[in-house]
Amino acid sequence: MPTRLVTIPFSHFCEKARWGLERCDLPFEEDAHLPLFSYLSVRRAGGGRTVPVLVDGQDDGKTVIADSTEILGWADDRRPGALLPTDPRDRADALMLEDDFDTHLGPATRRWAYFQLLPRRDMDDLLTRDVPRWQKLALKLTRPLAVGFIKRGLKIDTAGAERSRVRIDDTFARIAQQLGDGRRYLVGERFSVADLTFAALAAPVLLPPSHPTEMPALEKFSEEARAQITAWRASPAGEYGLRMYRDHRDERMTVVVRRGATA
Numbered sequence: 001m002p003t004r005l006v007t008i009p010f011s012h013f014c015e016k017a018r019w020g021l022e023r024c025d026l027p028f029e030e031d032a033h034l035p036l037f038s039y040l041s042v043r044r045a046g047g048g049r050t051v052p053v054l055v056d057g058q059d060d061g062k063t064v065i066a067d068s069t070e071i072l073g074w075a076d077d078r079r080p081g082a083l084l085p086t087d088p089r090d091r092a093d094a095l096m097l098e099d100d101f102d103t104h105l106g107p108a109t110r111r112w113a114y115f116q117l118l119p120r121r122d123m124d125d126l127l128t129r130d131v132p133r134w135q136k137l138a139l140k141l142t143r144p145l146a147v148g149f150i151k152r153g154l155k156i157d158t159a160g161a162e163r164s165r166v167r168i169d170d171t172f173a174r175i176a177q178q179l180g181d182g183r184r185y186l187v188g189e190r191f192s193v194a195d196l197t198f199a200a201l202a203a204p205v206l207l208p209p210s211h212p213t214e215m216p217a218l219e220k221f222s223e224e225a226r227a228q229i230t231a232w233r234a235s236p237a238g239e240y241g242l243r244m245y246r247d248h249r250d251e252r253m254t255v256v257v258r259r260g261a262t263a
């Protein structure tokens, strides 16, 4: 049985797990769903509430991992050093940064990007790519209800988007400071889980061209949002995040079967 990754395809925490698995050259099938509809598959797989959830095919699905950080730890155990530095101090630093990005940057970029894009029905085709057909249809029929639910659940409103913008600025400023001495990676001399997590979780506001799920075109955003994205992309942290995508995520290392695409 193949290893399965239950996802919301455009979720940046899912991209974090997907990138880590591909970097470790571990094959998997992606089982893609829309937000809210994902609960069913997550529960059925043995997860909690959120995606990504990995179901290990090597032991007939007995091992279920329901958190992106733990999925990357599982992947690194199989390819030691591919994601986590082997030096204990560097490893601790990388894990601390990963946790910081998971806690602060990830929720902020998600809220800011949702705030910009949720009102746009013309984004639905992009967001529903690869999910089962019945979910696309269900979204069409229940859109106002589903969007209202997501907005309330994630506090997506003008004040929340502004708080998130400030939080993204804060993280970008801290990263710029850290990169100020000319280093190419956040920890040590090599790409690690810290770089991967920053780039994946910043992707919704950097729109990297080599992102594996198609990102919305810049023109789809309001003028104000376009100016903000352009400024983030040109900032030292933004340039670094885009460089991580360019240099370390330019092609797929495994074939990903999106099961939803054929369902």
Ligand SMILES: N[C@@H](CCC(=O)N[C@@H](CS)C(=O)NCC(=O)O)C(=O)O
Binding pocket: 008, 011, 012, 013, 014, 035, 036, 049, 050, 051, 052, 066, 067, 068, 069, 102, 110
């Ligand atoms: N700590 C989790 C967070 C994952 C997460 O927030 N996933 C979101 C998608 S980006 C989710 O599943 N949201 C559905 C929900 O919270 O109900 C991880 O790193 O895996």
